[in-house]
Amino acid sequence: MPVLELKNVCCGYGKTDIIKNVSLELEAGEILSLAGPNGCGKTTLLRAACGLLPIRAGEVLIKGKSAASLAPKERAKLTAMLSQTGEGGEYSDYTVMETVLMGRYARMGGKLFAETSEEDIKAAENAIAELELSDLKDRYITELSGGQLRRVFLARAFAQEPEILFLDEPANHLDPKHQTELCRLLQKWKDSGRSAVGVFHDIGYAAAVSDRIMLMQDGKAVLCDEPEKIIGSGKLNDVFETDIAAHMKNMARFWIN
Numbered sequence: 001m002p003v004l005e006l007k008n009v010c011c012g013y014g015k016t017d018i019i020k021n022v023s024l025e026l027e028a029g030e031i032l033s034l035a036g037p038n039g040c041g042k043t044t045l046l047r048a049a050c051g052l053l054p055i056r057a058g059e060v061l062i063k064g065k066s067a068a069s070l071a072p073k074e075r076a077k078l079t080a081m082l083s084q085t086g087e088g089g090e091y092s093d094y095t096v097m098e099t100v101l102m103g104r105y106a107r108m109g110g111k112l113f114a115e116t117s118e119e120d121i122k123a124a125e126n127a128i129a130e131l132e133l134s135d136l137k138d139r140y141i142t143e144l145s146g147g148q149l150r151r152v153f154l155a156r157a158f159a160q161e162p163e164i165l166f167l168d169e170p171a172n173h174l175d176p177k178h179q180t181e182l183c184r185l186l187q188k189w190k191d192s193g194r195s196a197v198g199v200f201h202d203i204g205y206a207a208a209v210s211d212r213i214m215l216m217q218d219g220k221a222v223l224c225d226e227p228e229k230i231i232g233s234g235k236l237n238d239v240f241e242t243d244i245a246a247h248m249k250n251m252a253r254f255w256i257n
Helices: 042-049 072-078 096-108 118-130 146-159 176-191 203-209 227-232 235-240 244-251
Strands: 004-013 016-026 031-035 057-062 079-082 164-168 195-199 212-217 220-225
Touching (some): 016 057, 031 176, 042 195, 072 096, 096 118, 146 164, 146 176, 176 195, 212 227, 212 235
Parallel strands (some): 031 195, 031 212, 079 164, 164 195
Antiparallel strands (some): 004 057
């Protein structure tokens, strides 16, 4: 059974459907990337898939259960969402350690910090170490750079220990070293049998980290397949309205002899 299923999902904001009859399946131990031009509905689909955005038609199933039927604490044990902004967390007056510990909320019985166990502390410390933030754990997050803050929110998502990660531009603000490290962490996540759905603008990066890519345009799924088949399909140029291969080669020309 897939860990995540979307069946003919339609959703959006106000009275407008942004997502139109999109279906997908995600298996355990799989990383799926959503790719497409700005405004095609990637983030909207991500929010619907993890149950944060109500759908108007279709069905979203997480481990066979309707996402809409899951209580927030139950959903938090199954899924974690990394948004582009950190859901406003960058404005709060918490330390790095406290912020990462927030990922343990559902496992603390819904009582933040009041029932912090050794297991919670260990999970937070491990995530902080994985994201190379140990020397910053007592700093307030309002004092961090954009890249450091991004790593804090990634650590919070990892500390939550969900079965499915939903990542909206996780490499945004990361320098090359930490983009490479994110690739390693996602591979480690996958090797543990857990899954992820990510939104990436960089096709090369999406291909490097993904088992499959869903190519989107105007709120619809154009093609979902392995990265090599997506790249070889010719659909990228149509969707992005530019020569993607020429763009990638131009970007890499300084590194190729």
